[in-house]
Amino acid sequence: MGLFDVLDGWGFGFGNKKKSEAEKANNMQYLVESFTTNIYFKQLAVQTSINLIAKSLARCEFKTFTDGKAQKGNLYYLLNVQPNINQTKTAFLNDIVSELVYSEEGCLVVQTDDLQLLVAESYQRDKYAVKENTYKNVMANNYPFKRTFVESDVIFLELNNKQIRRTIDGLYDSYGKLISGAIKNYNRKNSKKIVINIAAMFDQQFDDYDSDEDEKADITSGDKKIDDLMMNRLKSFFSDGDSAIALEEGLSLNDVSTLDTKNQATSRDIRAAVDDVIDLVAMAFHIPRGLLKGDVADIGQMTNNFLTFCINPIVEQIENELNRKLFTKDEFLAGNRVKISTKKIKSFDIKDIAGSMEVMTRIGAFSVNDVLEYLSEELIDEEWADDHVITKNYTEIEKYLKGGDEI
Known part of the structure; x- marks a missing residue:
């Protein structure tokens, strides 16, 4: 079959x-x-x-x-x-x-001798239970590695x-x-739907044979004209935006595609x-x-x-x-x-996180440079920009409960 x-x-x-x-x-x-x-x-x-x-x-x-x-x-x-x-x-x-x-x-990532990381396109992985897995026939960027990599040599995801x-x-x-x-x-x-009307006179007009082989196969010149119409002329007629087609006497086209618009x-x-x-x-x-x-x-x-x-x-x-x-x-x-x-x-918009950044700085979680780094801005090359500060409004709960001047 x-x-x-x-x-x-x-x-x-x-x-x-x-x-x-x-x-x-x-x-x-x-x-x-x-x-x-x-x-x-x-x-x-x-x-x-x-x-x-x-x-x-x-x-x-x-x-x-x-x-x-x-x-x-x-x-x-x-x-x-x-x-x-x-x-x-x-x-x-x-x-x-x-x-x-x-x-x-x-995904297998290997490292070359000059410390470059490459993603392998193909490889053969041999898995083991009590020793390192091995990776053979490694191909990366169309380059075949001749060496065998062990598990500790690669990044495998x-x-x-x-x-x-x-x-x-x-x-x-x-x-x-x-x-x-x-x-x-x-x-x-x-799609466009066309009905081809073939009059009786068409068969009478083109009922001759072009060759002996056609006569044996009972293929008249009219049959060939219809085949040419179906296979060639109508194909180019539908493929163009504005076009015209010549038809033999006895043939006519009727567009029925507009009858089924619903x-x-x-x-x-x-x-x-x-x-x-x-x-x-x-x-x-x-x-x-x-x-x-x-x-x-x-x-x-x-x-x-x-x-x-x-x-x-x-x-x-x-x-x-x-x-x-x-x-x-x-x-x-x-x-x-x-x-x-x-x-x-x-x-994010900087205005949307301004309040959050101010709070994170106020409680000592972020320094000024931490905020700038989060915003992908240039850092300030000063010691004070790396200091973590905290507002005096915050204190240990034990001191707060005692009250007085210790707060």
């Missing part, structure tokens, strides 16, 4: 030799368009989710600490500016999120739901067919099906549906949910993996670590 026999079983008619070549071509075109439509709409939803997550992660600051104090050195530059010579932080994180979604195993891509593919199978059907129904109901379809059914796909993908990634579709209503609450259920779990995984691979146990306990800050993901 060949491919066309299988497709014929699906109702496309490729295996039926009685079908005309035109019908077979139309069936094949619909099949290709259906598959292409499915891929495009699914990729739209998945890629939009990947871009949203990657851009959010790119706004995070990878803070590096030495002995419990924030330090900006080579590691800070590597994680926040240029992970490798050919990528920015944003492009690097986009590759990481893409691999998290599309890779069956997970994987989604909590490793089957997220299969889940999306499974959910989309039904909706992909629904979208294709809605598009086909839209095109069918809104049943003409709109694109709302297609849009509703696409929205359902976006909703399903958003659910799989734990992204608020309105945020993925660009809604502005209740954007604050949607952003909070997005950070809580989507971004924070990924950030915690990256942070934990960096800390356990870049530092030993003693170094980590001594205060050497990487901490990822997500506070810059949310955009």
